[in-house]
Structures are given as structure tokens and as C-alpha cells.
Amino acid sequence: MREPRILILTASFGTGHIQVANSLCQEAKYQGISQVTVSNLLAEAYPFLTQMTEYLYLKCFSYGQPLYKMFYYSLDKWNDHRLLKWYYYVGRKRLLTLIQTESPDMIINTFPLMVVPQFRQYSGFQLPIFNVLTDYCLHKMWVHPYINRYFVATPKLKEALAQKYVPRDKIIVSGIPIRPAFELPISSDILYKRYKLSPNNPIVTILAGAQGLLKHVKRTCKQLIHETDVQIVVVCGHNTKLSEELSSLQHLYPHRLRVFPFVEQIDELFRLSTVMVTKPGGITLTEATATTTPLILYKPVPGQEQENARYFEQKRAAVIVSSGKDLLPTILRVLKDPKKQQQMKQSLASMYRPNASRTIIDHVIHWFENYHENRFHQLI
Numbered sequence: 001m002r003e004p005r006i007l008i009l010t011a012s013f014g015t016g017h018i019q020v021a022n023s024l025c026q027e028a029k030y031q032g033i034s035q036v037t038v039s040n041l042l043a044e045a046y047p048f049l050t051q052m053t054e055y056l057y058l059k060c061f062s063y064g065q066p067l068y069k070m071f072y073y074s075l076d077k078w079n080d081h082r083l084l085k086w087y088y089y090v091g092r093k094r095l096l097t098l099i100q101t102e103s104p105d106m107i108i109n110t111f112p113l114m115v116v117p118q119f120r121q122y123s124g125f126q127l128p129i130f131n132v133l134t135d136y137c138l139h140k141m142w143v144h145p146y147i148n149r150y151f152v153a154t155p156k157l158k159e160a161l162a163q164k165y166v167p168r169d170k171i172i173v174s175g176i177p178i179r180p181a182f183e184l185p186i187s188s189d190i191l192y193k194r195y196k197l198s199p200n201n202p203i204v205t206i207l208a209g210a211q212g213l214l215k216h217v218k219r220t221c222k223q224l225i226h227e228t229d230v231q232i233v234v235v236c237g238h239n240t241k242l243s244e245e246l247s248s249l250q251h252l253y254p255h256r257l258r259v260f261p262f263v264e265q266i267d268e269l270f271r272l273s274t275v276m277v278t279k280p281g282g283i284t285l286t287e288a289t290a291t292t293t294p295l296i297l298y299k300p301v302p303g304q305e306q307e308n309a310r311y312f313e314q315k316r317a318a319v320i321v322s323s324g325k326d327l328l329p330t331i332l333r334v335l336k337d338p339k340k341q342q343q344m345k346q347s348l349a350s351m352y353r354p355n356a357s358r359t360i361i362d363h364v365i366h367w368f369e370n371y372h373e374n375r376f377h378q379l380i
Contacts, residue, residue: 003032003033003034003035004033004035004105004106004364004365004368005035005036005037005103005104005105005106006028006033006036006104006105006106006107006108007037007039007098007099007102007104007106007107007108008021008024008025008036008037008038008039008107008108008110009021009039009041009095009107009108009109009110009111009113009116010038010039010040010041010109010110010111011040011041011042011043011111011113012040012042013111014281015281015283016281016282016283016284017110017111017134018038018040018110019178019179019283020110020132020134020283021108021110022038023177023179023180023357024108024110024132024177024357024360024361025038026180026357027180027357027358027360027361028361028364031358031361031365033361033365035102037098037102037104039098041091041094041095041098041111041113041115042090042091042113044094045090045091045093045094045095046090046091087114087115087141088114088115089115089118090114090115091113091115092115092119095115095116095119096119099125099127105127105128105368106127106128106129106130106364106367106368107127107129107130108129108130108131108132108364109129109130109131109132110132110134111134112131112139112142114141114144116129117129117144117145117146117147118144118146120146121145121146128149128367128371129146129147129148130147130148130149130150130151130360130363130364131147131149131150131151132151132174132177132360133150133151133152133153133157133176134176134282134283135153135282135304135307135308136153136154136156136157136282136285136307136308136311136312137157137160137307137308137311138157138160138161138164139304143161143164143166147166147170148170148367149170149171149172149363149367150166150170150171150172151172151174151356151359151360151363152171152172152173152174153173153174153175153176153282153286153353154173154311154351155173156311157173158171158173172359172360172363173353174353174356174359174363175352175353175354175355175356175359176282176283176286176353176356177356177357177360178283178286178287178290178356178357179267179287180357181265181267182267182270182287182290182291183290183354183355186268186271188271188272191268191271191272192272194268195258195268195269195272196255196258197231197233197258197272198231198255201229201230201231202228202229202230202274202275202335203230203231203233203272203274204224204230204231204232204233204273204274204275204276204277204331204335205232205233205234205235205269205270205272205273205275205276205277206221206232206233206234206235206276206277206278207235207237207276207277207278207279207284208234208235208236208237208239208242216324216327217234217242217246218242218245218246218249220328220331221234221246221249221257222249223328224328224331225249225253225256225257227332228332228335230256230274230335231255231256231257231258232256232257232258233257233258233259233260233269233272233273234246234257234258234259234260235260235261235262235263235266235269236259236260236261237261237262240261243259243261246259266287267287267290267291270287270288270290270291270293271291271293273293273294274294274335274341275293275294275295275296275331275334275335275341276288276293276294276295276296277295277298277321277327277331278295278296278297278298279297279298279299279300279305280295280297280300280305280306280308280309280312280318281305281308282304282308285308285312285318286356288317288318288348289317289348289349289351289352289353290352290354292344292345292346292348292349292352293348294318294334294340294341294344294345294348295312295317295318295319295344295348296319296321296327296330296331296334297309297313297318297319297320297321298321298327299321299322299323299324300320315347315350315351316343316344316347317344317347317348317351318344319334
């Protein structure tokens with residue numbers, strides 16, 4: 001039997017969807033499937049429009065939160081499909097080109113691209129479609145009768161899909177795919193030396209590069225340096241302004257503050273952190289379950305961030321901070337409470353579903369093999 005050809009469709013609204021697509025691609029190739037194509041469908045179909053939309057999307061997270069909240073929750077309640085008709089055809093021409101050039105045996109979505117199942121419904125193409133949900137909440141845009149399998153993070157999400165009349169045998173609780181490095185063992189001693197940190201003092205890591213949305217970072221760092229003995233690691237990402245602001249502070253306190261633009265092996269900082277301050281993206285949260293890193297979730301944006309954060313707080317795996325003035329007291333409270341830290345670690349460990357990429361690719365291969373076996377029996 002020949003190997004399957006897999007087309008993975010994604011989008012660059014945030015980094016999580018593409019990370020999941022790349023993790024699945026890597027796992028498929030590890031399992032010997034060489035014909036895997038990853039496509040950022042909307043960016044390839046409409047480069048300029050997508051660039052503008054991504055910019056507005058990020059601005060909504062910082063300045064237009066009420067607008068984004070209204071859009072996210074109202075869209076989930078729309079029942080008249082005519083209101084969504086425009087989205088059903090977005091990227092259709094590019095999708096058809098990919099199908100013609102790549103001849104995939106199946107399509108995996110890591111972003112809710114309604115054009116894919118809609119195209120299958122009205123074109124007669126018998127391509128199986130698999131949706132990999134990348135958050136801990138359900139949005140209506142993921143649901144369509146022509147989806148063959150849904151891969152979700154939690155049993156709660158499975159129940160939410162079942163409430164939308166999706167048959168339970170179509171829903172697999174796989175967990176969310178993360179980078180393989182998070183699931184590999186590594187010596188902490190090596191990491192302490194690599195990042196010039198001490199194992200004798202707590203480490204607070206602040207992921208401030210999430211579109212520059214974490215405010216008051218320099219003030220918080222100063223207060224932590226003056227009021228505690230903790231070590232602080234700040235990952236600035238694209239926030240060059242913050243990196244410049246912190247450089248002088250790092251120069252004054254080189255043994256207390258470490259500042260990085262990007263950290264390629266971010267799993268290493270997850271492993272070292274006593275507590276991590278971050279935004280509640282689905283991938284970041286899943287990575288924390290793999291390393292059992294206690295989380296402080298800063299000012300979740302209404303929508304999937306807020307739903308993700310609420311779920312983790314309900315599971316006692318994270319603490320939500322809703323305002324800048326509460327950030328420092330919350331960090332201090334968690335640092336001073338080892339029992340709280342241990343309880344959060346235990347909760348995170350209980351939520352962890354290892355090898356999600358392998359689970360999904362195994363199901364995809366099994367589907368392909370069954371399909372060809374059934375066709376063979378029909379022929380004979």
C-alpha cells in the first residue's frame with residue numbers, strides 16, 4: 001500500500017495554529033510519510049488582505065477588546081447561515097489549486113476554515129477532513145457536518161461537540177499537539193548553566209512577547225528585584241521597545257534579570273520556572289501541562305483567551321490576573337505558597353495528554369488504511 005498524501009491547512013492569526021500544523025507535519029514525517037504539505041491557506045490566497053487582517057486582529061487584542069468580544073461571541077450564536085456565507089468561500093480558489101497540485105488523500109485543519117468542508121459538500125470530492133482544535137473551548141466555526149473527525153483537548157470539549165449534535169465516535173480526545181522538545185527528558189543542571197541561573201532561588205519567567213500585550217513589565221521586574229530574591233527571565237519576542245527598556249536594568253542586576261528577544265528552546269525555560277506569567281493561548285497552556293509549570297494568566301482577552309483561562313483556573317492549574325496592579329501581589333502570593341505551587345503542578349499533570357501529534361497521525365493513517373482496505377474488498 002502506498003503512503004498517504006496529507007494536506008495540512010492552517011492560518012497565521014496568532015502563532016498557535018501554525019505551531020500545531022508544524023508539529024503534525026513533523027510527526028507524520030517521523031512516521032515515514034514524506035508527502036506532507038502545510039499551507040497557510042488565507043495568506044497564500046490573499047497575501048495583502050491577510051496581512052492587514054492579522055494586523056487588525058492584533059490591534060483588537062490590545063485596543064479593540066470590546067469589538068473582538070462582540071465579534072467572537074455573536075459569531076458563535078449566529079444561526080442563519082446566510083450571515084456566514086461570505087466565509088464559506090474564502091480561499092476556495094487556492095484550495096482547489098492545492099487539491100489539483102498536491103492530490104491529497106486527506107485534509108487536516110488546524111484553523112476553522114469553513115471553505116474546506118463546504119467545498120467537499122458541494123463539489124462531490126470524497127476527501128476526509130480532520131479538525132484539530134487548538135483551544136480549550138469550542139467555537140461554532142469548527143463545526144460542520146462534513147468533518148470526519150474532531151481532535152480535541154479535553155473530555156469537556158468532547159461533550160460540547162456532542163451538544164452540537166456531532167456523533168461521539170467522531171470525536172477523539174487527543175490533547176493539543178505541541179513541539180516534541182516539551183516531551184523529552186533533559187537535565188535541569190545543564191539548563192541552569194545554559195541560562196546562567198541558580199537552582200537556589202525561585203525563577204519567575206515572563207513571556208512578554210505575545211504581541212507586546214503584557215504591560216508594566218519593567219515596573220514589575222524592578223519591584224521583584226527590590227522586594228524579593230527571585231531571578232527573573234523576560235522573553236520579549238517582537239517587543240523590541242521592552243527589550244531596550246530592560247537592557248539597562250539587566251546591566252545593573254545581571255545575576256537577577258535575564259532578558260531574551262526569542263528563545264528557540266522555550267521548553268527549557270518552562271522547565272526551570274517556579275512560576276510563569278503569560279497570556280492564555282491554547283498552545284502555551286498545553287506546553288505548561290507537559291512541564292507542570294505554575295501559571296499566572298495576565299489579562300485574558302474576551303474570547304478564546306478568556307475561555308481558556310477560565311478552564312485552567314477552574315481546574316486549579318492557573319491564577320488569572322485581571323489588572324496590572326494585581327500582577328505583583330499575585331506573583332508574590334504564589335511564590336510564598338509552596339503548597340499552592342504543588343497543587344497547581346498536580347492539576348497541570350492531571351490535564352496533560354502526552355504525544356497528541358502521534359495520536360492524531362496514528363488515527364489519520366488508520367483511516368487511510370481502512371479506506372483502502374474497504375475499496376480493495378469492494379473490487380474483489
